[in-house]
Structures are given as C-alpha cells and as structure tokens.
Amino acid sequence: MERLAGIRSTLDAHDRWRASTLNLIASENVLSSAARSVLDSDLLHRYAEGHPGGRYYEGTQFVDHIESETEKVVRDLFGAGWADVRPISGTVANEAVFSRLVPHGAAVVSHTIAAGGHISHARIGSLGKRTRQIHPWPTQADGYTIDVAAARDLIAREKPALVVLGRSLILFPEPVRELVDVCRENGTLMFYDGAHVLGLIAGGEFQRPLEEGADVLCGSTHKTFFGPQRGVVLSRGVDGDLDGSLDKGVFPGSSSNHHLFSLPALYVAAVEMQTFGSDYARATISNARALAEALARRGLHPALADQGYTSSHQVALDVGDHGGGYEVGKRLCEQDIVCNMNLLPGEPSKNAMRPRGVRLGVQEMTRFGMGPDEMDAIGDLLHAAITKARDVRDEVHALRDRFPEVRYGFSPADLGAPSPASA
C-alpha cells in the first residue's frame, strides 16, 4: 500500500507545483472545469472502431451520439465540409494524411525543423516513412519566411504530390493564398498542419486555411485549441475520393480504437470555442505581442523583430548570449517558469539539443485570464531570471496565484443534470 500512496503523492505534488508555475510551453493548455468533469466515465473502458452507425462493436449508441455531435461542431468551427475527430493526437492525424496522400517515394515540400517544421514533417518522422524526396521550403534571409517566388518555381519544377504548410514554431500565417494556384496547376495537394494554431483559427483571428484554399487541415486539440489531447483531420469536403482516402488513413490506417473517454471533453471544448473562441484568440495574440515587446524593451532579443515578432501565440527568444536555450530553459524552470528550448529561425538543425533559443507560448496564461499588464510583468520576471539579476520564484507564485480560474469556458453546472443521451 505504501507503493500505491507513492503514486498518489507524486501526482499531487505535480499538480500543486504546476499550478504554482507560469507555464509558457507553446503546445500545452488546460481544460475548463466543464470539460474536465466529463473525462472520467465508462467510456474509459470501451471500444468503437469505425464511424457512428457503422461500428465494429455493439454497445456504442451513446458514444455514436457524442461523436456525431462533436464532428458537427468541429466542421462548423473550421468551415470544413468533412471532419474526422478520431485521431488521438496531431501526429496521428498527420500520419493518417501522409499514409494516404503521399505515394511511396513521391516528391513533397515541407519545412525543415530549423524553420519550425514538426518532426512528423521530417525524414526522421512520419513523412520520412513515405519518401526521402522531401524538399525544404525556400526561405528568405531570415530563415523563416517562405520565399513565395522561389516556392512557386519549386512546385512547378518538382510537381510534388503534397506540400506541407504550418509548423511547430509558427509566428505568422503561411502563404496559402499565394501558393494555391500553382499547387492546383501541378496536381499538388496542399496540407496545412494547424497543430499549434488550431484555436486561433477556430477563433477567427488567424488565417483560415480551408477557406483560403488548402485541401486538408490537421491539428492537435490541446494547444491553442484548449481541449483534451487528441487530433483532427478536416477537409473542405468537395472531393469524395480525397475524403475517402483520409477516412481510411485514420481508420484502419493509423488508429484502431480512438480513446473514446476524451471525446465528450472535446465536444465541450469545441462548444467553448464557438462561444468564447474569438475573444480568447484575440487576447492570446495580443498577449504574445505584448510579451515580445516587454522582452525587447528590457534588452532581450525576440526573433523576427522587423516583422513585429509574432501574430500567433508564440515568441521565439534568442538567449544565445545568456547560455543558450538548453541552459536558459533549465534556469527558468528552477524559477518555476516552464518553457522549452528551440532552434531559432535559420539556426542549423545540428544545434537541436543546444539551440540558441527558447519558445514561449502565452495561450495557457491567457486562458487563466492574464492580459497585457501581466505580460509586462512576465517579461520582467523572464529578464531577471535569464540574466540572473534576481531570484524570482516568490514573484512567480504571487503572480500566478492571482489567476486561479480557467476563463473562456463553462463550468460543470452548465452541462445540466446527468442523464442518458438519446441515441
């Protein structure tokens, strides 16, 4: 029994500590109390391969209802004609797409990890299992911004099966509109990995990839989209062959059972996005800009200053003069400010384990209700911790303690009294 108590106390210690920190990890977020309240149910134990109404198991009538309703809300949020909410993460969603839309050995174009691309877009990840012909997007001198003229030439020359836009370090919208026509002319499908910015897209404050012409949009549902850890695949729904391929890519291509227990929380988060998403996304983006400006005012160097630092939830901060991203990430964590080391735009990928930068995301602190004044305060705390000017742990806790409640969401009382859904 002592061993069991150990797991409880370790988990409690984690929860207490995380609630006292400033979490600036750009790929995380928190659930509302309403979404969290529907995580623990009998669905934890069940299977339901296939689609609502066409399952490989009996006993799914209630989860069929939940899944169908979730798909409807998600389609509406993204202007999608077709949505699959079954992938259990963004990478699984990407795998589903690549496995069906990239013939073995075909040419593709994607971002390098150094330019912010995700590992699933790289030779070492999901895309590399399909092909070694991965051409990097040509960039301008900043190593980040796509050189549109050179990109159009590349697509016309290589006629890739698929191009991948969207990245893990994503500071500005991608040139979807500028590349759609050349993709169409060359039989190239355009895929947008919206893992990081899904909540900003849903809130209508970032680009809208499907409406701008992308063929497929994937995302994680737990970064700026503040749901449980899952993924989605979406398309405009104008092409039955494409949707059929994507459908098979999800099941049986990349998943069997799809972790039913978190579907109700995804439904709640999606309705929260419909209700509060615009305000939340606007506040998140303005907070990211405010944080970048606060850091720059104190003599630190957020990347892409000449473009205004960011139009997303992220800031890429150059800490090369202060020991680099690895050292600074650890130093900040000791001060209870949590983030991750990251390659800066244009930095060689061989630096991956000792990059110059850290990546900061403000979406979670925004969800707790912080605004521009708090971003200035966080800028000051980051500056003091990075430059070792003073110990800031007590100040971190004092600031965090003022924002205990998750905003832009519902409470369990809003879900009504428990009752069986009518299937």
Ligand code: DSN
């Ligand atoms: N590796 C995650 C990120 O932090 O961007 C995405 O999977």
